[in-house]
Amino acid sequence: MTPSSSVSYPLQNLSVKPFNLLEACLEVLVRLFILIPFFSLLYIMTKIFQLGFPTLSWEFLTQPPVDGMTHGGIFPCIFGTLSITILMILMALPLGVAAAIYLTEYAGQGPFFRIIRAAVNNLAGVPSIIFGLFGVGFFILFMGRNIDGVLKSGLLFGQPCMLWAAATLAVLVLPVIIVSTEEALNAVPQSHRAASLALGATKWQTIRDVVLPQARGGILTGAILAISRGAGETAPILFTGCAYFLPRLPVVNLFGVIPMINPLDQFMELSYHIFIMATQSTDAAKTLPIQYATTLVLITLTFLLNLTAIVFRIYFRKKLGQVSI
Amino acid sequence: MPTKQSLTQKNIRLSERAIEKILLLAGISSVVLIGLIFIFLFKEAVFFFQTASPFDLIGKWVYDEWASKNIFNMMWQAVSKIPKYSLVPLICGSFLVAFPATLISAVIGIGCAIYLSEIASNKTRETLKPTLELLAGIPSVVLGFFMLAVVATVVQNLLGTKFRLNAFVGSLGTALCVLPIIITISEDALRAVPKELRDASYALGATKWQTIFGTVLPAAISGISAAVILGFGRALGETMIVVMATGNAALITLNIFSSVRTMTANIAAELGAVAQGSEHYYALFVVGSVLFAFTFILNIFSEIILSGMRRKLRM
Structure with a gap:
């Protein structure tokens, strides 16, 4: 149901409309306004593409940085970003989906529901750097040090590593998953539930058998949005596990044979790489091409993820018989 | 003696209730997380006042060598002789x-x-x-x-x-x-x-x-x-x-x-x-x-x- 749907306003159409300069100006003004976000996006994308593309090559994507990061590629950063988002979504998705199921199917509409609702919205508005502080204070110093104390493992968990960085990001993307899962669950017709009961x-x-299968598409969309958000965030992982430069990949051989991501190692990451190369490196101007190319890789990644999510959502909504975006 | 059917029904009811409890835990996770953020931020922040006074958050009287007198200094200068x-x-x-x-x-x-x-x-x-x-x-x-x-x-x-x-x-x-x-x-x-x-x-x-x-x-x-x-x-x-x-x-x-x-x-x-x-x-x-x-x-x-x-x- 949209307010301004096919039904037009007969009176408005019939009335004699004298040309009103002020009204015309206002209309032109808001039309110009709507172009601002559109052209900002276009400008940013083309500029970064234009400045980053010449440096991009197969070697750039598959080689580690060399010569104090002034040359070489960004493979460890890409690897790090992929690993941390995988870990993050493994933690955030089950929790977020379960929370959304509780909110839509069990919680009702009372004050309890409203408190949880408010908490979810509030969590979405917490500044990202606060998550960074929280990650240090809670995950590393409280959880990590206590696990170390129990396991007598020295200083293994109680230091910045991928596990805690991923956990911090998981807290950050939790509201994204909850909100989109909730929306997907609410879109399942009440009659289907009634029939099943x-x-x-x-x-x-x-x-399990009626509601969730129909909500799969919406949940998937939420997961993609969360991955995109997590892949682009920098502030929460600044102090929880990112490394300026790491000569090895954060990989460990499970039982000595099966290679897997080592969640207890530090890692390099795309967005962090952009940040330190642009602000902390000794000669930022010299590595500018690398910075642009890294930015291009990151923006392409998040852009494609978001685009996929949008296309998925349109597709799944059509399937459920809703047209509006 | 409960019949076999009523036993399975009891099991189902129990597992239903267990699932609801688990989902409840997930449901309140956001509330818990907001609470934890509060606690762990403020917990560390409180330690600041062990060594410094709340007044330091506004400013500090610092002796200025150029003016040869104490000057009320409102600066963030964490790494210095007088932080x-x-x-x-x-x-x-x-x-x-x-x-x-x-x-x-x-x-x-x-x-x-x-x-x-x-x-x-x-x-x-x-x-x-x-x-x-x-x-x-x-x-x-x-x-x-x-x-x-x-x-x-x-x-x-x-x-x-x-x-x-x-x-x-x-x-x-x-x-x-x-x-x-x-x-x-x-x-x-x-x-x-x-x-x-x-x-x-x-x-x-x-x-x-x-x-x-x-x-x-x-x-x-x-x-x-x-x-x-x-x-x-x-x-x-x-x-x-x-x-x-x-x-x-x-x-x-x-x-x-x-x-x-x-x-x-x-x-x-x-x-x-x-x-x-x-x-x-x-x-x-x-x-x-x-x-x-x-x-x-x-x-x-x-x-x-x-x-x-x-x-x-x-x-």
């Missing part, structure tokens, strides 16, 4:  | 970036929302809205880098500012980051205004813009103000753009073309280099707590306005 299925069976 | 932890320049910097950013994005954002809700056809709106999402999806570090590398030079050439990186460049970047939020929420608020109100206004002979200014905007004003408040909170909390584009000099100034250091940038720039457990470390958590308190209040405020609006619309 009437056939004798329990509440959980109904959710 | 100074005044929050005044940081709060000043934060507001000097967040105010202009919110102002710019509110003017443009509300205009865009009016266009999307009152003027654009459905088709135009449905092509434009994903564009906004793509803009919102640009990582803040990319915006920050773009401001630092491209826009700062353009602004300096155009306006001839003294510092290449200044509060204005930072607030331009922050405005871009806040804009999609303000547009989306204001547009929701405008579109929630019932069609009957517009019809009534037109029936009384009002023109399109008379209807917008006289009827639609006043009806949606609570939602729009919530959007602006929320945007202001985001602008205060924006980190990567300001740390890269504002120059990071902790000055007390009202000049928008001067370099400033915000609370967020201060934490981002210094936490990596401090020893855990030092006074400086705790001081940064104090900055974080103040920032969190600011944004928390703004978020709660806009949440109350928005939920009130939603309830009014349901009735």
